[in-house]
Amino acid sequence: MSRTNESSPLPGSLSVNPRLDQWIRLIPATPGGRDTVGVSPGKVDIGQGISTALAQIAADELDVALERIAMRAPGTDASPNEEMTSSSLSIEHSGIAIRYACAEVRATLLQKAAERFGVSVERLTVEDGTVSVVGGGQSATYWELAEPGMFSRAATAQFPPKSPDEFRLIGTSVKRLDIPAKVTGRPSYVHDMMLPGMLHARVVRPPSYEARLASIDDEAAVRALPGLVELVRDGSFLAVVCETEAQALRAARALRNRAKWDDRTRLPAQAVVHEHLKTLPQSLHVVGEKTDAAAAATGARTLSAAFTKPYIAHASIGPSCAVAVWNEGRPEIWCHSQGIFPLRVDLAKALRMPEAEITVHHAEGAGCYGHNGADDVALDAALAARAVPGRPVRLQWMREDEFQWEPFGPAMSIELTASLDADGRIVDWTHELWSNTQSTRPGRQPEGTWLLAGWHLADPLPKPPPRMIPIAGGGGSDRNAIPLYDFPNQKVLHHFITEMPVRVSALRSLGAFANVYAIETFMDELAEAAGIDPVEFRLRHLKDARARAVIEAAADRAGWKGRAAGDGSTGMGIGFAQYKNKQSYCAVVAEVSLEEDLRVTRCVAAVESGLAINPDGIINQTEGGVIQAVSWTLKEAVPFDERGIRCMTWDDYPILRFDEVPEVDVVLIDRPDQKSMGAGEAAQGPTGAAIGNALARAIGVRVRDLPLTKDRIAKALV
Amino acid sequence: MTDTTLTLRVNGAERTVTCDPETALLYVLRNDLDLKGARYGCGQGQCGACTVLVDGKPVQSCNVPTSELAGRDIVTIEGLGTPEAPHPLQQAFIDEQAAQCGYCITGIVMSAKALLDANPRPTRAEIGAALRDHLCRCGTHARIVRAVERAAAALSAAR
Ligand code: FES
Ligand code: FES
Numbered sequence: 001m002s003r004t005n006e007s008s009p010l011p012g013s014l015s016v017n018p019r020l021d022q023w024i025r026l027i028p029a030t031p032g033g034r035d036t037v038g039v040s041p042g043k044v045d046i047g048q049g050i051s052t053a054l055a056q057i058a059a060d061e062l063d064v065a066l067e068r069i070a071m072r073a074p075g076t077d078a079s080p081n082e083e084m085t086s087s088s089l090s091i092e093h094s095g096i097a098i099r100y101a102c103a104e105v106r107a108t109l110l111q112k113a114a115e116r117f118g119v120s121v122e123r124l125t126v127e128d129g130t131v132s133v134v135g136g137g138q139s140a141t142y143w144e145l146a147e148p149g150m151f152s153r154a155a156t157a158q159f160p161p162k163s164p165d166e167f168r169l170i171g172t173s174v175k176r177l178d179i180p181a182k183v184t185g186r187p188s189y190v191h192d193m194m195l196p197g198m199l200h201a202r203v204v205r206p207p208s209y210e211a212r213l214a215s216i217d218d219e220a221a222v223r224a225l226p227g228l229v230e231l232v233r234d235g236s237f238l239a240v241v242c243e244t245e246a247q248a249l250r251a252a253r254a255l256r257n258r259a260k261w262d263d264r265t266r267l268p269a270q271a272v273v274h275e276h277l278k279t280l281p282q283s284l285h286v287v288g289e290k291t292d293a294a295a296a297a298t299g300a301r302t303l304s305a306a307f308t309k310p311y312i313a314h315a316s317i318g319p320s321c322a323v324a325v326w327n328e329g330r331p332e333i334w335c336h337s338q339g340i341f342p343l344r345v346d347l348a349k350a351l352r353m354p355e356a357e358i359t360v361h362h363a364e365g366a367g368c369y370g371h372n373g374a375d376d377v378a379l380d381a382a383l384a385a386r387a388v389p390g391r392p393v394r395l396q397w398m399r400e401d402e403f404q405w406e407p408f409g410p411a412m413s414i415e416l417t418a419s420l421d422a423d424g425r426i427v428d429w430t431h432e433l434w435s436n437t438q439s440t441r442p443g444r445q446p447e448g449t450w451l452l453a454g455w456h457l458a459d460p461l462p463k464p465p466p467r468m469i470p471i472a473g474g475g476g477s478d479r480n481a482i483p484l485y486d487f488p489n490q491k492v493l494h495h496f497i498t499e500m501p502v503r504v505s506a507l508r509s510l511g512a513f514a515n516v517y518a519i520e521t522f523m524d525e526l527a528e529a530a531g532i533d534p535v536e537f538r539l540r541h542l543k544d545a546r547a548r549a550v551i552e553a554a555a556d557r558a559g560w561k562g563r564a565a566g567d568g569s570t571g572m573g574i575g576f577a578q579y580k581n582k583q584s585y586c587a588v589v590a591e592v593s594l595e596e597d598l599r600v601t602r603c604v605a606a607v608e609s610g611l612a613i614n615p616d617g618i619i620n621q622t623e624g625g626v627i628q629a630v631s632w633t634l635k636e637a638v639p640f641d642e643r644g645i646r647c648m649t650w651d652d653y654p655i656l657r658f659d660e661v662p663e664v665d666v667v668l669i670d671r672p673d674q675k676s677m678g679a680g681e682a683a684q685g686p687t688g689a690a691i692g693n694a695l696a697r698a699i700g701v702r703v704r705d706l707p708l709t710k711d712r713i714a715k716a717l718v
Numbered sequence: 719m720t721d722t723t724l725t726l727r728v729n730g731a732e733r734t735v736t737c738d739p740e741t742a743l744l745y746v747l748r749n750d751l752d753l754k755g756a757r758y759g760c761g762q763g764q765c766g767a768c769t770v771l772v773d774g775k776p777v778q779s780c781n782v783p784t785s786e787l788a789g790r791d792i793v794t795i796e797g798l799g800t801p802e803a804p805h806p807l808q809q810a811f812i813d814e815q816a817a818q819c820g821y822c823i824t825g826i827v828m829s830a831k832a833l834l835d836a837n838p839r840p841t842r843a844e845i846g847a848a849l850r851d852h853l854c855r856c857g858t859h860a861r862i863v864r865a866v867e868r869a870a871a872a873l874s875a876a877r
Contacts, residue, residue: 046819048818049818173815175812175815176815176817178820179811179812179815179817179820180801180804180808180812181801182817182820182823182824183804183808183811183812183816183817183820183823183824183827184755184795184796184798184799184800184801184804184808185753185754185755185756185794185795185796185824186754186755186801187754188754188820189757189821191754191757191758192748192754194749194752200749244737244745244749245745245748245749246737246738246741246742246745249745315855316821316855317759317765317767317819317821317822317853317854317855317856318757318758318759318767318819318821319758319759364819365819365821366819366821366822366855367818367819367821367855367856369855396758398761399759399760399761399762399764616815620815620818620858620861621818623857623858623860623861624818624856624857624858625857626857627857627858627859627860628855628856628857631857649760649762649764650760650762650764650765650853651764655853655855656857656859657850657853658845658846658847658849658850658852658854658859658862658863659843659846659847659849659850661846661859661860661863663860664860
């Protein structure tokens with residue numbers, strides 16, 4: 001780890017949040033307790049276990065026991081602003097900031113000890129926060145050495161963090177700190193919060209996107225229901241606030257039955273949505289281009305293929321929930337947003353008050369896998385609580401609220417064309433894709449809001465113009481669209497469709513899932529055309545040693561069967577990608593069996609994320625990514641028709657069940673000499689592609705439209 | 719419906735609650751008895767996040783009126799163990815690190831408890847079948863199955 005010189009920006013999130021005491025606080029023991037170190041990241045735990053990994057980093061850099069680290073949940077009043085917890089960047093942003101901050105805190109305290117003991121720093125050693133002179137003599141703890149205001153200053157990053165051979169905890173599979181409470185059912189989520197005098201609320205949403213409230217038939221009858229404290233009505237935003245949750249459920253049902261709506265919703269039919277999207281207003285962007293006319297001229301055969309991916313739901317197991325309270329005209333909100341600071345920007349607009357008067361705390365929710373209803377429900381709770389000042393309100397979405405209103409991962413279309421020369425090398429490659437934006441997260445746009453209730457208020461806020469995520473920042477729909485292989489000619493075209501018939505936003509891995517599905521299944525088609533084994537074919541086009549290593553490791557562990565033809569019902573396939581073309585490397589080998597439905601029986605994943613902070617954490621995230629991607633690939637598509645989203649229950653949106661889950665085996669390649677990278681989104685694309693390739697191997701034909709349902713497979717076979 | 723006073727037997731103790739008898743057990747557990755381990759996922763009996771045991775059998779507490787449970791034996795996740803002294807099943811989930819967000823886990827542990835009580839050494843397929851009504855969106859399934867196997871081995875060894 002090299003020293004940062006004075007002129008370069010501070011590492012990770014220190015660059016925008018340089019104050020050391022924003023990150024690290026030495027907290028002296030209260031009677032009967034122990035001295036601790038408070039660590040305040042701005043990144044939130046969304047079930048990915050980031051808190052534990054960050055605690056490991058802090059404990060190692062400070063030389064204290066892990067038990068002394070107290071991780072604090074982020075809040076807009078006390079945490080560094082790290083914007084969004086997304087894109088698998090927490091280890092790179094927060095982890096590196098904490099490493100440098102802790103190294104500097106430790107060095108500062110050692111300096112203090114050296115002065116106090118009258119020895120040089122080199123003669124000091126630290127053991128669990130106690131600094132002592134080597135060979136005996138004086139000692140003092142960090143908490144005794146610390147002085148008020150000592151860390152109320154900007155970091156300099158002049159103190160190098162430890163090198164891998166000095167790590168004690170980094171690189172080991174420390175058990176997650178939160179799991180004992182979770183498996184024993186202790187309150188763990190915002191859903192479980194209970195504040196004194198807390199009321200319960202539910203929203204009553206319009207029946208579809210463009211429906212607006214016309215009237216309520218006998219509103220007084222709803223108001224007279226037992227336990228009803230307030231009926232909140234602001235334009236088409238409706239909520240009931242009751243003494244108990246059961247009363248809120250009943251009141252919401254009654255209100256729903258009495259609300260009349262003007263509905264002008266017109267969606268395209270689901271069967272033609274991909275063609276429809278292509279006809280909508282759009283801009284065209286060339287996101288990657290490479291030309292070598294001489295090489296292109298050697299093309300002997302050209303192949304093309306077209307792919308589609310449907311809208312996919314985040315489908316969190318716990319519908320979104322928030323708690324809010326207004327005191328003296330100022331709201332305080334607890335929610336499971338992935339970005340409490342950006343959320344606050346939009347809350348300020350919708351509540352029409354200064355940002356500084358709003359406090360937002362992060363509290364854990366169920367896994368979100370991207371931008372679901374977590375931000376929307378925060379505004380809902382704030383609007384409901386505003387009607388009952390001084391009383392906390394817990395507002396929980398119902399399952400159908402989440403399925404109807406969450407912003408889905410967008411539908412995409414992709415067309416690929418490639419030419420092979422006489423030796424079976426790819427000499428020309430074109431990737432053209434069509435999609436809406438992959439992010440409508442709050443906070444970034446100067447006008448309007450992406451928060452749902454904001455559109456429904458009597459004085460509504462407009463929807464902002466959608467924004468493209470630049471490819472330099474990892475890209476959105478074009479994430480992983482630029483091939484990782486060495487092609488002499490390539491062109492990547494992105495049709496950014498600005499009109500959004502269906503509400504969309506970020507879903508784990510964004511465009512990478514569809515792009516990798518297309519690229520990697522097309523690579524197999526080309527390998528087939530060239531008469532070369534798919535693993536060998538990939539390696540011939542790939543120089544990057546780290547990429548080659550994951551492909552070889554996955555093939556090896558899986559017992560790669562080469563080009564052995566399928567037997568009509570079973571097959572094995574491979575998929576590979578480096579997430580965002582710059583983060584974790586992952587290759588997956590899948591085995592499938594075509595029974596009544598397509599089943600995935602086994603997946604072997606090889607993953608490399610640089611220095612592995614917590615190896616088991618990476619394996620857990622990779623297993624989860626594989627299984628979730630199996631579900632996306634085999635089963636998932638949000639149902640809708642011209643009148644609206646037709647997704648209310650788990651019957652409408654089946655996901656993979658326990659008895660359908662493949663055996664999953666993860667090979668982790670640790671590279672302690674390389675920087676640590678997030679790993680939560682690396683496996684999705686490769687898994688989907690491996691399944692598509694295994695299916696083609698099994699039945700001899702390609703299915704290019706996701707999901708791979710039995711109807712689609714049957715159609716491909718005739 | 720008017721509120722009624724009901725006596726429930728929860729985790730071995732008699733508890734008295736006053737509620738509309740039609741109220742689903744889930745809300746009584748969470749809000750009246752402050753037992754937050756059973757969780758709302760769908761309210762329609764489709765996800766298993768709210769599962770508790772009634773007379774030893776897994777029941778989706780979102781889907782059963784509290785009045786039907788008077789006099790029956792209700793066990794929730796809090797009735798198994800604590801973070802300091804987890805039940806062997808919970809310990810197996812900790813040992814296998816079988817959770818991502820963890821929201822689905824408490825319901826799954828309850829169904830696993832009922833399974834192992836009835837069938838101390840289930841096969842993988844039997845575990846999969848017993849957990850079929852539970853949804854996990856994080857994809858923790860493989861670890862969960864391993865945790866149930868580990869618990870089965872530990873509990874059998876202790877017998
Ligand atoms: S919440 Fe009871 S089954 Fe889903
Ligand atoms: S661990 Fe998150 S839903 Fe199962």
